[in-house]
Amino acid sequence: MGVPRGITRRAALAAAAGAALSARPGLAEPRDAPARTGGRIRQGVSRWCYGGVALEDLCRRAKEMGIVGIDLLSEPEWATVKAQGLVCSMANGPGGIADGWNTLANHERLVAESERLLPLVAAMGWPNMILLSGNRRGLSDDEGIRNCVTGIKRIIGSAERLGVTLCMELLNSKRDHKDYQCDHTAWGVQVVKQVGSERFKLLYDIYHMQIMEGDVVATIRENLPYIAHFHTGGVPGRNEIDATQELNYRRVCQAIADGGFTGFVAHEFIPKRDPMASLAQAVRICDV
Numbered sequence: 293m294g295v296p297r298g299i300t301r302r303a304a305l306a307a308a309a310g311a312a313l314s315a316r317p318g319l320a321e322p323r324d325a326p327a328r329t330g331g332r333i334r335q336g337v338s339r340w341c342y343g344g345v346a347l348e349d350l351c352r353r354a355k356e357m358g359i360v361g362i363d364l365l366s367e368p369e370w371a372t373v374k375a376q377g378l379v380c381s382m383a384n385g386p387g388g389i390a391d392g393w394n395t396l397a398n399h400e401r402l403v404a405e406s407e408r409l410l411p412l413v414a415a416m417g418w419p420n421m422i423l424l425s426g427n428r429r430g431l432s433d434d435e436g437i438r439n440c441v442t443g444i445k446r447i448i449g450s451a452e453r454l455g456v457t458l459c460m461e462l463l464n465s466k467r468d469h470k471d472y473q474c475d476h477t478a479w480g481v482q483v484v485k486q487v488g489s490e491r492f493k494l495l496y497d498i499y500h501m502q503i504m505e506g507d508v509v510a511t512i513r514e515n516l517p518y519i520a521h522f523h524t525g526g527v528p529g530r531n532e533i534d535a536t537q538e539l540n541y542r543r544v545c546q547a548i549a550d551g552g553f554t555g556f557v558a559h560e561f562i563p564k565r566d567p568m569a570s571l572a573q574a575v576r577i578c579d580v
Contacts, residue, residue, distance in 0.1 A: 331579040332549035336361030336381040336558030338523065339369070342567060351376035353568055357575045363523075363558040370416050381556040382459065382495070382521060383413045385421045389463065392426025394436040394473050399443040406447045414454035419555075420521055421451075422495060423460045425474035425483075436473045441486040451491040457520050458492045460484075464500040468530075475504055477511055484518045494518055497560070499525030502539055509547045516551040523560040524574065531564045533574050545578040 337359055342350050347369055351362060361381025362373050373380050386405035391398055406421075413421050425440060444458065451458050460483060465475040474480050480494045496519045502508055512519070526537030533541045545557060557578055563570035 331358070333545050333578050333580060334361065334381075334554075334556050335359050335575055335578055336363050336379075336556045337571060338363040338558055338560040339365055341560060341562050342571075345567065347372050348376065351378050354378070354571070357572050358579070359571075359575060361556045361558060363556075363560065364422070367412065370418070374416060380416065380418045381420065381558055383409070383418045383421045385409065385423050385458075387424055387426070389424050389469055389472060390427045392424040392473075393440040393443045393460075394426045394428070394431055396439055396442070398426065399446065402443060403446050407450055410447070410450045410454050410456055413456050418456070420457045420459050420495075423458050424463075425460060425472065427471040428473045429471065431473065433473075433479060437479065437482050437486065440474075440483045444483070444487050444492055448487060448489045448492055452489060456491065459495040459520050460492075461495040461523075462497055462501055462504075464503040466503055468500070468503075475500075477501060477505065477515055481515055481518045493520035495521045495523065497523040497525070498539065498541075498544060499523065499527055499530055499560070502527045508539065508544055512544070512547055513551060516548075516553060519553075520555050522548065522555070522557040524557065524578070525559075525561040530561055532570050533559070533561055533577060534570075541574075541577050542580060545580045549580050 335358065337354050339347065339350070339362055351373055354362065355376060355378060361379045363382040364384055365373060365380045366384045370380055386402045386409065387398065393402060409421065425436065428436065460474055460480055462474055462477060462480050463469045463472045465472045484493055496512065498508060501511065505511060524533050524541060526533045527539055528537070531537065548557065559571060559574045
């Protein structure tokens, strides 16, 4: 990986998913998802959930379904996506989940890597780059917000000049990412407001925020101006977004579309069944 993100849970899950996917027969054959027509949601898919599928094959199959973006890619993967006529809808940024922008000691490293990456992201035409708050490690909410704002303001001028939106991801600290600080929408919105730029917003992970807060549709409606990107995932377990889990994703996506959202909704679930059939099903559910 050209830009290590330190997302150990994602890496571990990707390896496990890759082993499961590669062992399943008939991976190349599902043909049950025609391209979308007239949908109001631009859909993407997170690369790490399909570690057993070659990136070129994932791009081809995703494109057949009407997916237009691939999420969470690092520099060595960008050219493959570009050649397939797709967008890296969320480029990997500097740092990792535990060691992020809420710690002043990390800022020199994070700023330097951001300033290196941003021109490269912009040159490829990618719209977004992910940022992560880091773990609390005893920081108060106010101090964490202050530190994040201080660091992000050092790079926001470059993001504005280059036309790249920086997106801080909301993650749950209840089950998956213990001690992560950007774990509630209200906390993230305060960072966005204090940075005060259209080039810094939130990555609202629906799976994570259902675990932390619930009330997903109302929260999205109230905070949509502060959100640039969405991730999906079934609760519990981060598996398929169908009737096996507790959220009505079609209703959620209707609320997103009704709010005039023009960014991406990217699928970030680990399929338990045939991976391409599950992805195709998710595309149909979210095609509102």
